[in-house]
Amino acid sequence: MRRLWLGLPFVVLAIPAQARVTAAPGARVFRLDGNGVTYALGIDDKGYLRSIHWGGAVAESDPIVVPIVTEPSSFDPTPTVTAQEFPGQGEGLVTEPGVKVAFADGNRDLVLKYRSHRVDGETLTVELADIAQPFTATLRYTIDPDTGILARSATIHNGSRRPVRVEQLAAAVFTLPSGDDYRLNYLTGRHAAEWTLKTVPVTPALTAIESRRGLTGHGNNPWFAIGKEGKTAEESGPVWFGALAWSGSFRISVAQDVLGRVRIAAGYNPYDFAWRLKPGETLETPVFYAGYSDHGMGGASRTFHDFQLAHILPDHARAKLRPVLYNSWEATAFDVTESGQMALAEKAAAIGAERFVVDDGWFGARDSDRAGLGDWTVNPRKFPNGLKPLIDKVKSLGMDFGLWVEPESVNPDSDLYRRHPDWVIAFPGRPRTEARNQLVLNLARADVRAHVLGWLDRLVSENDIAFLKWDVNRRWTEPGWPGQAPEDQQRLYVDYIRNLYAILDTLRQRHPGLEIEGCAGGGGRVDLGMMARVDEVWPSDNTDPSDRLAIQDGFTRAYAPATMMAWVTDSPNWANTRVTSLDYRFLSAMQGGLGIGANLIKWQAEDFATATKWIAAYKTIRPTVQRGKLYRLVSPDASVSTSATMYVGRDQRQAVLFQMLHSSMWRDNPGAILPLGLAPEQRYRVRMLGGGALPAGIPTIASGRYWMTQGIRAPLKGDFVGAAFVFEAAP
Known part of the structure; x- marks a missing residue:
C-alpha cells in the first residue's frame, strides 16, 4: 500500500500497488x-x-x-x-x-x-x-x-x-x-x-x-x-x-x-x-x-x-462454459411441431449436444415471416399441450431447453399490431418501411417496455427455459416517436437502448439461471453494451466454415472467443453454395462456442459417427478454447492458403493449434507453423485432436521452447481440410 498524502487541492490515496490514481499536491x-x-x-x-x-x-x-x-x-x-x-x-x-x-x-x-x-x-x-x-x-x-x-x-x-x-x-x-x-x-x-x-x-x-x-x-x-x-x-x-x-x-x-x-x-x-x-x-x-x-x-x-x-460478461470469471447446442432452424424452418422437435432432440442428444433450441415458428400464427411476430403465445396447433411435453423430453435426454425470440419487432399481420399500431417507430402520416415483413416496436415507450418485459417474464416463469436466442432482423427506418413532443422525439436514440438494457437486466435479475444469446441477423448488434447482458453472441448468419475463419479472425480482434458461437451446418452452405466435409466444418466451428444447426434428419450413419467423435473431442479442449489465450498465428488471407490459430490454457498446461488449409497447388510446400504462448521449459506431449497418428517427423514429447522455435507441420493437401494438435503438459 502507498502512503497517504494529505494536501490541497490534490491528494494521493492509499491504494493497491498494482493500480493507482494519483493527484500530486500542487502539480495540477x-x-x-x-x-x-x-x-x-x-x-x-x-x-x-x-x-x-x-x-x-x-x-x-x-x-x-x-x-x-x-x-x-x-x-x-x-x-x-x-x-x-x-x-x-x-x-x-x-x-x-x-x-x-x-x-x-x-x-x-x-x-x-x-x-x-x-x-x-x-x-x-x-x-x-x-x-x-x-x-x-x-x-x-x-x-x-x-x-x-x-x-x-x-x-x-x-x-x-x-x-x-x-x-x-x-x-x-x-x-x-x-x-x-x-x-x-x-x-x-x-x-x-x-x-x-x-x-x-x-x-x-x-x-x-x-x-x-x-x-x-x-x-x-x-x-x-x-x-x-x-x-x-x-x-x-x-x-x-x-x-x-x-x-x-x-x-x-x-x-x-x-x-x-x-x-x-x-x-x-x-x-x-x-x-x-x-x-x-x-x-x-x-x-x-x-x-x-x-x-x-x-x-x-x-x-x-x-x-x-x-x-x-455476466457472472465474469464465474460464467459457465458455453454448452454444445443444437438449433432446429435449418432442419424445420417454420414447420415446427412437437413430434418433429422431439425426433430432432433425440438425434441431437445422441451426438452429445447439451442444449436444444427451438428456433422461429413455435408461437402465434407463425407459419412464415409474414405473420404472427409479436404474438408470443404457444401455437396450439403445433403444440397442443403447450411446451411442457417437449421440454420434459429434452430434459430426459440430458439437455436443457432454449427458445428463439425476437422481442423488438412486430408483423403488421399480428394481433399485437392490430391492437397497438401506435407502438411502432414511425412518423405519423408517412410511409412505414417494412423489412422482412416487420416493423420495429418503440421500446423507448414505457408501455412497450412493460409489455415486452411482461411476456418474456411469463414465458420463462411458466416454462423450464434455460436459454433464449434474442434476435433482431431489421434496422430502424422513419425514426419517429408518435405521441412524443416534437422537441423530444430524438431522445428515441438513447431511451430505446436504455429500455432494452433495462428489460434484459430485469429479466436476468428475476431469472438468475437464464442464459441469453445476442443476435441481430448475425453480427448486427455485437458490442460491450450487449455483452454485459448476454452470455454469448452470434457473429454472423454466414456459417460457411471457410468464410467463418475470416469472420472469427475479425471478431476476436475485438471480442473474447468465450462469447463467439460457431455452428456446424449443412453442405452446400446456403451463403455461397460451397461444399465442404463435415470434418472441416467441425474444425472451423470448434474455434469458438460449438453449435450444430444441420438438418439431422438427412444425416447418414457416418455423419453421426463423425459428429459424435468431434463433439467428444471438443469437450476435452473447451476450457482452453473458450477461456484460454488466443494467438492468431496465421490469419486467413487471400494471399495465403493456410491459416492457423492457437489457444493456450490459463495455466499453460494445455494448448490446441488449429491449422486450416483453404486450397493447395501442386508446387505448394508450406513451412512449419510456430506455436506461441507455451511455457518454454515445460515438456508437452502432442496428439491429434479427434484421434489418429501424428504426421511423420513430429516428436511425441518436446519442450515448449522446442515447439515454439522448431514449429509443427501438418502436411495438408487438397481443398478445405484441416488438423488440430493438442499440447498437454507431460511429467
Missing part, C-alpha cells in the same frame, strides 16, 4: 497507472483540462508536465489547438468536441474549464464547468489494475432554469502525440460478411466509424485499434485500442489535428440526434473502454479479452 497533474500503462492529464494555466500521456508506464520518479501550446498562426488561436480532455464546442474549436449544445438564448459557445475533482480508489472524477453558464460536465476515469484498461464516461448537467439543446455528446476524447505513421484498424462489412479488418492511414481527413441504424449494425463495429506503420505487427509494437459500450447509433471519429496529433472521440452519433436537457436534468454517456499494449495486435486482443472475461 493526474495520473492513472495499471499493468504497465500510464494515463496522464492535467490542468494548464488557463484552467483547461489537458491530455498529456496515454501509453507505456511512466516511472514514478519521472516528471509529467502539462505541455505548453503556442499559437501556430492567427488562423489557429491557442484555444482551438489546445488538446483538451473534453472540449466544449466553443472558442472556435474545429476538432471533434466532447459536447456541443445550444442554450435557450441562442448562444452556442461552450467553454469547459476545471472546477473540482475527487479520487476514490481506482477512480478519478473531474468536474468541468462552463465559464459563464450553469452547465457542467463530470468526467469519470477508472483504470483496471490487471489489464490497464481505462473506462471513461461523461455526465452533463443543466443547472439553468431553461432547457439546453444537446446536439453532440461523446463518452471520451483521446489524444495521441504528433506523427504521420499512425494506422487505424477497424472492423466493417455487411450482413453475412461481417468482421472484415480494414487498415487505413490516420490523416487530417476525418475517419468516422459509425452506425446510423438505431443498432450497432453489421457495417461498422464500435471498436478501433491504432498502430504505427513499420512498428506494429501481430505480436510486437504499440497499439492503442478501445470500444464503446453502446448498442445503438454511435460514432468513433479519428483524425489528425493541425499540429499532427491524433484525436479520437466516441459517443452517441450526432446524426439525427438531439436531446432537450431540461432544467436540473443530467444526461450520461455510455462507457468508452480503451487500452494500450506494446505487444502488437495480438497483445491488444488478449488484454481486451481478459478484461471482458473479468469485468464485462
